[in-house]
Amino acid sequence: MIGGGVVGIVLIGLLVFLGIHAFGGDDKPESNPTTSEPTGNQTTGGGDNGQLGNATGQAKTATEKLQGAGFGCSDLFNTSQGAHRGCFKYAGATEAEAIFQFQPDGTIIGVKLSSQDEDNVNNAKVTFDQALQAIGNDTFGGDQVKKIQDAVNNGQKSQKVGSSWGEFQLRNDGDTYALSGGKSGSDSFDLPKQTFDTTAAQLTAALKAKNYVCTSSCSKQVAKFDSQRVYFYASEGEGIKNLTISASGDPANVKKALPVAVNDAFGVLKGGDAAAVKSYIQAHNDGKSYASYVAGWRIEITGNNSDDYASQEIDISYESFYV
Structure with a gap:
């Protein structure tokens, strides 16, 4: 949940786990379904009852690639001023989310990616890399994605990772990794306050x-x-x-x-x-x-x-x- 979840303005966390293999290379989604419901018997996500609005550019590309990797997507809001989208995946013991905000032209301005699996850290790492490449290759650029991957593979507990897109904060809590950041020069969108009337x-x-x-x-x-x-x-x-x-x-x-x-x-x-x-x-x-x-x-x-x-x-x- 990316936990969900949850307002504030943007929790950008990437939960990544140490695994046996290093992060992969080219971004190769398995398929490109056009709906927000994940495919396959082993995975479940979100979006079938949640609304998924329109998206162009980077946001559209990222959504399609995440769906191809088995994530289900829905929008917290999607207006003429911008959108807040979450894509979620459950595959066995692996839990993952890719949350991002984007401008009307599809430009992604903030990202939260997370993946964890207490039973198999390599599964968590593979799922994280799917999400990172699905969003990052077009949004940050492949060279910047590799820079993030290298920082994660170094295994440091906490460090900042600068990129041409923006600055990320990497955190490693043993079986959990987190990365936070946002696009330089862009402000994230405020989230609407949400409560029930009942006290x-x-x-x-x-x-x-x-x-x-x-x-x-x-x-x-x-x-x-x-x-x-x-x-x-x-x-x-x-x-x-x-x-x-x-x-x-x-x-x-x-x-x-x-x-x-x-x-x-x-x-x-x-x-x-x-x-x-x-x-x-x-x-x-x-x-x-x-x-x-x-x-x-x-x-x-x-x-x-x-x-x-x-x-x-x-x-x-x-x-x-x-x-």
Whole structure:
């Protein structure tokens, strides 16, 4: 998520992992689908219920190449003044995102790329390089992409990487790499504030009425060792700006509990296009992982499943993007 997610102005992070092989050379996308839904049985992303507006130039090229690599794309906003686009990919244990802002002519002015895989760092590295080349070869230039790749391969914990496009900040946190930066001479776009109308006190009262126990979050025991949980955050006197709904325990109980928790929370939520958000969540209740922008929100659906234990989590937040 690029976490999503999330306002600010532009979080530019590249999460890259150390692997066995060095970064690749030429940019060779696998295919060029014209829709924003990722292809293949192993990957899921976002964009099928989120909107994907028009793009030209660098933004169009980057989007098509990312889609060809299995990313699903959607727009947080896309206006005559510019756009904020996110492309997300889940492939097994690998999680990746490519988020960028671009001007009306398609010129990319800020980028966030991330990739991580706790099980196989080389998979994370390959996926990162897909995203880097998909955006970077046309936006930064191939020589500047190689400069970034070389800096990553050096394995330093933190360093600045200057380029003819702009300056990047590289950070290495062991199994996670991050790179932040933006186009020199360009200002990133402010992100619209996003909240539900419902306050934390109102949601707390409603959940307590449904037998949730509320402390720092509201939870309800489903079975002896299983539970469903609703966590939310709001500034004093304002509507909720972050909502997390989760369930954990026996896979059969989790499958039943998570939709109940969603209904319990969204039965109270007002404003913030709550109906559109709920619709996206219900359309992706298949145990897989997804991320997308929907109605101005960043939605991430993630899970961990085995034969005897499962956990599913839905995170709804405002986006943040810093340079």
